[in-house]
Amino acid sequence: MQLIKLDAIDSTNDFLKAMAANSDTSNFTVVTAENQTKGKGQMGAVWNSEIGKNLIMSILIKKVLSNITDVFDLNIVVALSVIDVLKKQEIPDLSIKWPNDIMSANKKIGGILIENSIKSDGSIYSVAGLGLNVNQTNFENLPKASSLAVVTDKNFDKGNLLIDIVASMKMNIEKLKENKTALWQEYESELFRKEMPTVFENQNAGRFMGIIKGVSKSGRLQVLMENDQLKDFEIKQIQMLY
Template sequence: MFIIFASKIVILLPTSHTIGQSFIELKEADSTNNYAMAAAKSESAPHGTAWYTDNQTAGRGQRGRAWASQPGENLALSILLDTSALPLTEQFAIIMLAALATYDLLLPIGKEKLKIKWPNDIYIGDKKAVGILTESVIKGHIWQWTIIGIGINVNQPSFAQNGLDHKVTSLFQYTGQKMDIKNLAKNLCTKLENRWQQLLQYGMDVLLEDYNKALLKKGETVRYKKQNDAIIACTILRADREGKLHVAHDGTEAVFSFGEIEFQMDQK
């Protein structure tokens, strides 16, 4: 079997388990990442195991933020990856893999309005539709396991109760059509497997090229807030292999790590 990425042809390597081959459906979960992390620590599930629910009660986002979701309306999926053969220096590869697989899944829906916001949110237009959280289990110098947690706003009609309608959107809000959430999750597993195979065969530079092509506001002047609350205007240039963002600011090129700056939603 082969998958075509633009002009690149990827022949799928045989593996003992593919992503989503073990697909565990949970009627309700505090966080699907908790299930995946418990399995990683106890080594009780194989590579590629997926935990899915449409009723996540205590999802987590980056920087410890909560990911609010109405029961039965949205997708929560966590994937366990055996990353023991990958170098610790390439952890951004998994962040890109997760973002690109989700981008691949939603591109027919969002088309030219679909973008990846550094480092790993997915936007449709100027609103967030997807949150991604990766967590690792590291033993000594071995990057043993990584958990990819993906939350997609699918059928939720409004986020007004959270005061987020101006910042967040769902696929339903964008298309006006309800979607089969579990089927979407299974298709996402396929997209993740395709990008995983691409990483194994070609390395992270191929992912980085695609990631930068899909980067939100690339080449545009935007505003970021620094840790000291200062607001800077800069032009987004690219992300690098370490996951750092390169921007043009005050006539020079500046480089920021995740957490050092925060994208300002209101760019007016």
């Protein structure tokens, strides 16, 4: 594993994407930063992090996806890898809020953003960015955010977490190759509020009640509606209220 440590950068994902596009960057290269000035989340959301307190990392993953229609496989690998490591750290009440927010009880402690690119030869490479709240304890004006330190009353070594997460990703990539169905089932078993009546809001600010049943092969959230119909939603179509 090649590890590049930066003091500050606008975006570790952007930095690593530029590296991968312009050189033969080795698989599982990791870029980490103490401060990220333009951290990104899903759908263009901004990821804010206190300097030096949290794990900000991006990892280059190649030779995993052979078809762009299978991109959600990688979301599953990365999210489960983080969950696996945090379970060993005895972080309580872990779950994955679709598609890939990491939760402890009803608080967000981490977020994942995966960006995929196709080279001229048709090969696919991905940059998986992770922002994990580790030792930050001040979340003023962020009522749904928390950290490992807050939920356990302990401090953590960010470097050890990084090494363990990368190792877990490599293992889960092998699991994906051996038994994709089992890995998908594991992901769905970790879904936040699965099988629980939940209020959602659609693009028009209309609210409705539904029950999360799973995720489609294309990565859409499957919700059982009040009329007993199963409906699939993309991330831009629906917001969970909790």
